[in-house]
Amino acid sequence: MNGAPELRVILHVTECYEGGVERAIRTIVRNSPQFEHRLLATGRGLNDERQESLFSQINELPDTHVARLRMIHSAVRAPGIDLIHAHSSWAGFYVRVMPRLPQVIYQPHGFAFEMSSALKKGLFAGAEWLLALRPQRFAVLSPREDLLAKRLNRRRERILVPNVPTVPIRRSARPATAASIIMVGRISVQKDPSFFLSTLRAVRREVPGVQAVWVGDGDPTGRRALQAEGVRVTGWVPSERLISELDSASVYVHSAAYEGFPLSVLDAAARGLPVVARAIHAFSGSTVAQYETVDSIATAVSQLLVDGPHKDRASARNDSLLDQMSERRQREQLKRLYEPPAAGYPAPASVLGAGDHHGEDERLSTLAPRPNPSGLRDGRTRLRNAIGATSLMQDLRANLEGRDGSASVAATVLTTRFLATFLFRVSQALGRKRLIFPAGIVKQFNQVITGADLAWQASVGPGLVLYHPVGVVIGPDCVIGRSAVLQQGVTIGGTGRPRSGNTSPTLGDEVFVGAGARVIGPCEIGSRARIGANAVVVKDVPVGAVAVGVPAAWRYPS
Structure with missing residues (x-):
């Protein structure tokens, strides 16, 4: 032994090792050579990566979600891994759904719930909120991402790790080129090639004959649409070709609808x-020239194509941007990100280093749970307080135990019964944050997909198991304790007629309700009670008793 300290081992996980994510990871690895880096990924970039020595070990993820979860589960449990760095939303899901976690860093490279669809926004935001309850650090690319991560869970540490250029900085003057615009990125809804085409048409009305290039590949329909209007689509290209394409263009036009902070x-x-960008939150606080509409972008591009002073101002903005996003700054923040915390993951502060959110709207309320007022004696309030960060993982653990260890975590996560519970927890989380409409959408989506009608207003403790959730109904005022087991066709709900306050049942801990049973009205079911199949319960059942029949009569088991 030579006494040298062992390198801290970082496992990078992503399902999209290509394009901007690939270049971002490679830059991160190059700027943190004091750590050992391993890669678990899938994507076109793996073919090139195996020819280099950036990573000490490279493994390819399989194609299906179940197989990926199994492989990541094995990697998480393997000895020698000090930290897992999950890049992108799916990788963040794969890693953070694991029941036992080493230290985890989640870097979304643009949160998926920034998309415009209301349904997807609600689903993705709810999933991100639940997963943010797990111990982790956030690596964010911009003040906007920092604000969104804070909104998910203000108790998790957030560290701003700026992107840096992946090509050499040009020191000489640019040569004169034919008028052309360029965009770099995956052809996808996020990058919005239709917006790029609208901009190109508007530019051509002002400067006829302008050429256009899209560096990248992706959706075949989007590619054909670009090519139909004379855009040259290069496909994915090596770094040398990217440099050549950028040096041959006149203006860079960024059309993406949302981003983390684009490397391109x-x-x-x-x-x-010169850079002209569609105005999106990712550029807040930067010197990037941003415009709201197609016509305003086209005007700015036209001026840059013909006007020297506008080019000088664009050059000054570029210099300022590169000062903000420097390799020195990234190396400092990576060192802070990868070094072990002093005591786990308690730090709540954002490590932005340079001030505020640059005018971001602080009215975006946090999604962290609000504390309930102290001194409340109502059992319902105490139960709601008990439903915290462990609920979903206890649900998963209970579902695993219910299968007698015969299934893996990956297989259990993909079952209908766990999906019903997961979507219920998402709707609960949204409802508690007063996001009533998204909560209702998720609730209805759950009913359509799994057949379970679970009101998000209900108070349900952790460890819920729904065997065959089709036909299960839980009313909005119901209270159900920990580790409840409900079989198919169970109804737990109120009478709908106010009667001295509450009209809905209250179930204790570890209650079992058999298939087709009904628990109706303001009755109390004691802990560890068992309700027989097709029973109709309208009166109290004591602790540990068994209730069967119509109407149900209870007795203690012999």
């Missing part, structure tokens, strides 16, 4: 190319 903008700035 930094690469264009590094090559001295």
Whole structure:
């Protein structure tokens, strides 16, 4: 033994190792050589990666979600891994759904719930909120991402790790080129090629004959639409070709609908190319020239194509942007990100280093649970307080135990019964944050997909198991304790007629309700009670008793 300290081992996980994510990970690895880096990923970039020595170990993820969960579960439990760095939303899900976690860093590279669809926004935001309850650190790319991560869970540490250019900074003057615009990225809804085409048409009305290039590939329909209007689509290209394409263009136009902070903008700035971008939250506080509409972008591009002073101002903005997003700054923040915390993951503060959110709207309320007022004696309030960060994982653990250890975590996560519980917890989380409409959408989606009608207003303790959830109904005022087991066709609900306050049942801990049973009205079911199949319970059942029949009569088991 030579006495040298062992390197801290970082496992990078992503399902999209290509394009911007690939270049971002490679830059991170190059700027943190004091750590050992391993890669578990899938994507086009793996073919090139195996020819280099950035990673000490490379393994490819399989194609299906179940197989990926199994492989990541094995990797998480393998000895020698000090920290897992999950890149992108799916990788964040795969890693954070594991029951036992090492230290985890989640870097979304743009939160998926920034998309415009109300249904997807609610589903993704709810899933991110639940997963943010797990111990982790957030690696964020911009003040906007920092604010969104804070909104998910203000108790989790957030560290701003800026992107940096992946191409050399051009020091010489740019040569004169034919009028052309360029965009770099995956052809996808996020990058919005239709917006790029609308911009191109508007530019051509002002400057006829302008050429256009899209560097990247993706959706075949989007590719055909681009090519139909004369856009040259290069497909994915190596770094040398990317540099050549950027140096041959006149203006870089960024059309994405949402981002973390795009590497392509930094690469264009590094090559001295004027940048014009669609106004999105990712650019808040930066010097990137942003415009709200197609016509305003087209006007700015046209001015840059013909006007020298506008090019000078664009060059000054590029210099300022590169100062903000420097390799020195990234190395400092990566060191802070990868070094072990002093005591686990308690730190709530954002480590932005340079001030505030640059005018971001602080009216975006946090999604962290609000504390209930102290001194309340109502049992319902105490139960709601008990439903915290462990609920979903206890639900998963209970479902695993219910299968007698015969199934893996991955297989259990993908069952209908766990999906029903997961979507119920999502709707609960949204409802507690007064996001009533998204909560209702998720509740209805749950009913359509799984057949379970679970009101998000109900108070249900952790460890819920829904065997065959079709036909299960839980009313909005019901209270159900920990580790409840409900079989198919169970109804737990109120009479609908006010009668001295509450009209809905209250179930204790570890209650079992058999298939087709009905528990109706303001009755109390004691802990560890068992309700027989097709029983109709309208009166109290004591602790540990068994209730059967119509109407149900209770007795103690012999």
